[in-house]
Amino acid sequence: MSPLPAHLQQATRARTEKADKRARAALTQLAKAAEPVSFTAVARKAAVSTAFLYKHPELRTLIERHRTKSGPVPDVRSPEVGTSSTSAAVRALSARLAQEQRAHHQEVTQLRKALEVAQGENLTLRRRLARYEAE
Incomplete structure (x- = not known):
C-alpha cells in the first residue's frame, strides 16, 4: 500500500495537532475548575475520543498525573446517562x-x-x- 500523498499527511497532522490542543485546554479547564479529571471527562470536553488520549503518551501521562492529584473519579452513573x-x-x-x-x-x-x-x-x-x- 502506498503512503498517503503529502497534502493528506499534512491535513492529518493538522487535525491531530488541533485535537491535541483541545485536549490540553480541556485538561487545564477541568483542573482549574477543580472538577474530577478522567479520560472520559477530558475526551468529552475536548470533543476527542478516549482512544486518542490513550494513544498519545504525553497526554496520557498528563491526565494520569492530574487524575491522581484530584483523587478517585466518582461514580457518575445517573438516570440521564442510562437514557442516552x-x-x-x-x-x-x-x-x-x-x-x-x-x-x-x-x-x-x-x-x-x-x-x-x-x-x-x-x-x-x-x-x-x-x-x-x-x-
Whole structure:
C-alpha cells in the first residue's frame, strides 16, 4: 500500500495537532475548575475520543498525573446517562445477544438429542451386524 500523498499527511497532522490542543485546554479547564479529571471527562470536553488520549503518551501521562492529584473519579452513573443513545444501543445489543444465546442453546439441545438417537441406532445396527457375522 502506498503512503498517503503529502497534502493528506499534512491535513492529518493538522487535525491531530488541533485535537491535541483541545485536549490540553480541556485538561487545564477541568483542573482549574477543580472538577474530577478522567479520560472520559477530558475526551468529552475536548470533543476527542478516549482512544486518542490513550494513544498519545504525553497526554496520557498528563491526565494520569492530574487524575491522581484530584483523587478517585466518582461514580457518575445517573438516570440521564442510562437514557442516552449509547446506553440504549448497549441494551439493544445485550438483548439481541441474549436472544441469540437462547436460540443457540435450543439448537445445541436439539442436536444433542439427535446425536443420542443416532448413536442408539448405530449401536443397535452394530449389534445386529455382530449377530449375523457370528452365524
